[in-house]
Amino acid sequence: MPATPILNLPLVLLSNRGPVSFDRDVSGRTVNRGAGGLVSALSGLAEHLDDAVWVCGASTEEDAVVASEAQGGSILVQTSPYPHVVEDEPDGPSIRVRLVTTDPAAYADFYSVWSNPILWFVQHGLYGRALSPVITLAEHDAFENGYAAVNRVYADAVVDEVRARGGKALVLLQDYHFYLVAERVRELCPDVVLTHFIHIPWPGPDEWRILPAGIRERLLRGLLGSDVVGFHTRRYARHFVLCAQDLLGLDVDLDNLLVFVDDRVVRARYYPISVDTAALEATLSTEDVAGHVAMLRYTFLDGERQLILRVDRTDPSKNVVRGFLAFGALLDQHPELVGKVSFLALLQPSRTDVPEYADYIALIGAVVAEINARHTKDGRQPIDLRMAEDFPLAVAAYSICDVILVNALADGMNLVTKEVAVVNRRGGVLALSENAGAHEELGEYAVTLHPFDVQQMADALYGALTMPLEERQRRLAAAAEQVRTHDVGRWLSDQLDDLAQLAGYL
């Protein structure tokens, strides 16, 4: 846990998905811990504080029952040696959780209309503006009765927890679901120290002009209730400041990333999120992973063969189709690689209820079939496409791939890159989009990809596959060192140190 005097303040966290959720099976109520680096970092923080509470959405039916039993209050979950609810006096690390329930129709408008797809599409630059979006009365209503209404419920829950702690607390808000929360919390609890961290890209003003003027202004004003608005990269932080200047007409200091609003100064800062390196190394050493490694070596790496890997959700922002087109161009232009280089794609189907996502999966299948038909040799097809989520398999593939392909059109950070840097044992090359947040940090050790430029990506893949092993290993070691010294704990402690300084504790 970071040692900083800002943690003398009580802590109130807010995120859409929380650190635990509840289900039922034959044995009764079960408790599951959330996964991922963010949850584990913030849980690690909250577990070690005297007074912390995590406000989050009730995401399962059983969560709603638990929330109802708590009558709007919080519950205490002891997390070790196994997660279970306790009344009081836990005899191990514990975390206080407030599960928030909202009207299902309002939540649907909040989550499935505005958060995804609209905000996700705007922030990843995915709209083909000639035809979409078409903002109608339905989208306006969904904003008022969904996004704004749900934000108000969560804001009031945060306010409630802050007030229960005397009105002075450290408040950490997470991500694009809650852009309207900070302003309301600031208004009702002016003494908070408040950071809103945004985990997805923040584009320039042009992209935000896609949204109705009143709505984009409210989203920006909402965020400006924070003391610090946090991003993964300097580029996003600059864009945020430009938005405040161009869309709200506020005074800014672009070099120092400051926005002047009323009598306050709001700081845009950038803290690249990272991975839990210890947990990754532990996963790598499991038998499960070892079994996958043996299988993958046998399938893809006998003799002089090489393996390109990608691990992604099937989100159009990940640019899967152009990645395959680049691989196809590589084989067309370097026939000596046919039969020698394989491409393993582990893709997790995502948001298949959104038409653009369903269509994208079909297009992926079409492109893969076409390239495999063109370049299968000696019964071996060049692309192995697997549509499933399997983390041990992914870690096994990370460890032995020659190239990890990350060619996103836009990606807040991209943790796959950092995971590969930590666990790869083969001098794997990071082939990394200039539009992934990770590129600001790891670009100098990577082979840069220009995600719209299929020919450039084909050339870059060729460069990666033919790079001398010594050079590959040197770059990988440097990238791994950067990630190890900037893991997810560092992401959090840097933020807290800055807040302590801003709030006058240092």
Added chain:
Amino acid sequence: MPATPILNLPLVLLSNRGPVSFDRDVSGRTVNRGAGGLVSALSGLAEHLDDAVWVCGASTEEDAVVASEAQGGSILVQTSPYPHVVEDEPDGPSIRVRLVTTDPAAYADFYSVWSNPILWFVQHGLYGRALSPVITLAEHDAFENGYAAVNRVYADAVVDEVRARGGKALVLLQDYHFYLVAERVRELCPDVVLTHFIHIPWPGPDEWRILPAGIRERLLRGLLGSDVVGFHTRRYARHFVLCAQDLLGLDVDLDNLLVFVDDRVVRARYYPISVDTAALEATLSTEDVAGHVAMLRYTFLDGERQLILRVDRTDPSKNVVRGFLAFGALLDQHPELVGKVSFLALLQPSRTDVPEYADYIALIGAVVAEINARHTKDGRQPIDLRMAEDFPLAVAAYSICDVILVNALADGMNLVTKEVAVVNRRGGVLALSENAGAHEELGEYAVTLHPFDVQQMADALYGALTMPLEERQRRLAAAAEQVRTHDVGRWLSDQLDDLAQLAGYL
């Protein structure tokens, strides 16, 4: 003609389409003058100077014959009382023209691959990035052998003309076809005073990142050969400076719109282009227009009826489909307007060889049919869609419309708005997109449209149609005054005055 000492320098102009072109009919060679405010303004300038030459593309077969006869040199065209080529000693205003011919395959790559659609799409934000563009070897080749090669030919023609004038001249380059010219002219003729004016939007760095890194950098470096890069609006000029900073890493002064490159300072400036108000008034007073006015009044304006007008090319950037959707929503939500308000759309088919444009025309037809089927009343259909170019008809409609609808997604300036402001005689309301360049200048007199927000546009149309006549007339008069005092002559003279100051002549 503007009186400024910068015109003591010889003048070299460059644009893709020039002030005259040649054809053949039974009588032999014919000479046609180019149309439009830009050509008339620059022609007016060139005609009155002792030493000016206009470099432009040979756009017809007969142009190529003329160019060949001139053996790469220029010809002299006397423009009054009728346009004709003279050998020497014209006895009226004349203009010297150098018609440039290029390899047809190179020109096709220059014009039909790179200028349109790629640069046009990037600068108007039209790509749906999930799927397009896909930059392959073909597009790279088309850049080298087309755009770059053709730019070199034109640059060398400009250099040739500058050198023939002792190496010191005022050079005015026009538009997105020639981004690589200024750098080469600067290199070979360091003593020129050089402005490159760009007539379409300049988006922020995100949009330019769609292009291959090497190409976007060359385009920017090319433009930075200028002393001044001119745009229609402050927004575009700011974006250009941000691109120099973000994509080239150059030092800039964003407040003063300066870019520091090597030992030079390049200025981004904005000069909103405008119309030739005298020529418009003259057109308005023709019998042809009067006949159209009578017909339009009879068809659309009997009794209390009102007319919404749009006049556009069928370019997706014009946002025709969402404009009709907004009109449909207006009639749905205000049934009392059905039968009372008509929408006349004069659309000029454009670039129908580009699939996106052909598809867009089909979609326009589909949406119009659907709305007309829903809202035809007493045999009157609400939308009258005419697919043709007819300038006298357009001017007639300008003069009597109640609302001119300009809802472009992105539009460098939009001169229709200014034309209507000058010739409308009915208190017509300018319903104007926030993303049209004209909005920076005329927004305060207009009803602002948010082009992605169909509901907002429906509400804005309702507001325009029900605005008290006095208020309509007050706004229109103010807009007309702004345009009359800032016509196309002013656009040119402001630039020349600034150049004179920069070059130390004032």
